[in-house]
Amino acid sequence: MAQAATRTIKVEIKRQSTPDGKATTEAFEIPYRPNMNITSLLGEIALNPTTVTGVETTPITYDSNCLEEICGSCAMLINGKAMMACSALVDKLEQPIRLAPLSKFPVVRDLAVDRSVLFENLKAVKAWVPIDGTYDLGPAPRQFPQVQEQRYPLSNCISCTICMEVCPQFNDATGFVGAATIAQARLFNMDPAGSVLKEDRLRALAGDGGIQECGFAQNCVQACPKGLPLTEAISDMGRDVFVQQVKDLFTR
Known part of the structure; x- marks a missing residue:
């Protein structure tokens, strides 16, 4: 009996190594896991940064901190729409998933921008x-x-x-x-x-x-x-x- 093909996630990422560098696109394909968000997808790529053509590359640079839509740092373009990477679920996105930096801010590197x-x-x-100061100001005005x-x-x-x-x-x-x-x-x-x-x-x-x-x-x-x-x-x-x-x- 033929073995069932392993389900994968296809992703295309716009990359730029320096603020003035030329933008390129790299494609990746990683094993599927349920309930993944874009942040965890980028983490999987970092574990094995190899493109679909077998070329070894560098992990993707992006901003991230809280992972629960509080810090605001992981905003990026996901399939052309400005979204938070931590709350964008892979299962709800059309593949190949296209990632790009926000378009109205200077690129620092890859998906990280200067805001x-x-x-x-x-x-x-x-x-x-x-x-300002640490002295006692008394109770604040009532609201x-x-x-x-x-x-x-x-x-x-x-x-x-x-x-x-x-x-x-x-x-x-x-x-x-x-x-x-x-x-x-x-x-x-x-x-x-x-x-x-x-x-x-x-x-x-x-x-x-x-x-x-x-x-x-x-x-x-x-x-x-x-x-x-x-x-x-x-x-x-x-x-x-x-x-x-x-x-x-x-x-x-």
């Missing part, structure tokens, strides 16, 4: 609570439950930059800060302590690359792996930015 633009944008809008319910979803942002990847307005021409930055500005503007910087944040979002660049395509809210109310936050901040601009107009 520091997000953190520069967060700094530009002062997305933090301005409290109404209704405000807590509004703030909590926004606090779940994992800085994966998927919202920026899928946004048609996020590009070099517009300099748009992206949905994640706007949502975090909204989060800290609703914080009793963080609200002392509210006007600074609104003025920053009124400038170049700010809220006016949003075309409201709503790709961000559809792609967000954590289900953040991004378009709602953008709409609310657009209103607040306009009100701040009117205030500034009459107080100069």
Whole structure:
């Protein structure tokens, strides 16, 4: 009796050895195991980095940390769609599985990209609570439950930059800060302590690359792996930015 063929997983990976290097594609075929995610698939390749043609190569470089959709580092293009590698299940993906780095960020190597633009944008809008030091400040200001319910979803942002990847307005021409930055500005503007910087944040979002660049395509809210109310936050901040601009107009 003929032995049944071993089931395998076919994967094609876009690779780039240096930031300025030429991009190539390598194909791999590894033994199938049920319930694998893309991160574990890349780990299997690392154990035996040999292409389907028998050529020995190097393990794939990619970012990964928590493996449970919290750190946001493993975002990549999977079959052309921006997804988290840790929560993308092989059993639900069409083969050959095509992996590529996010397209709107500089490539560091293979699937790893430089997403520091997000953190520069967060700094530009002062997305933090301005409290420093280890001294006792006493109890924090009280928050109404209704405000807590509004703030909590926004606090779940994992800085994966998927919202920026899928946004048609996020590009070099517009300099748009992206949905994640706007949502975090909204989060800290609703914080009793963080609200002392509210006007600074609104003025920053009124400038170049700010809220006016949003075309409201709503790709961000559809792609967000954590289900953040991004378009709602953008709409609310657009209103607040306009009100701040009117205030500034009459107080100069």
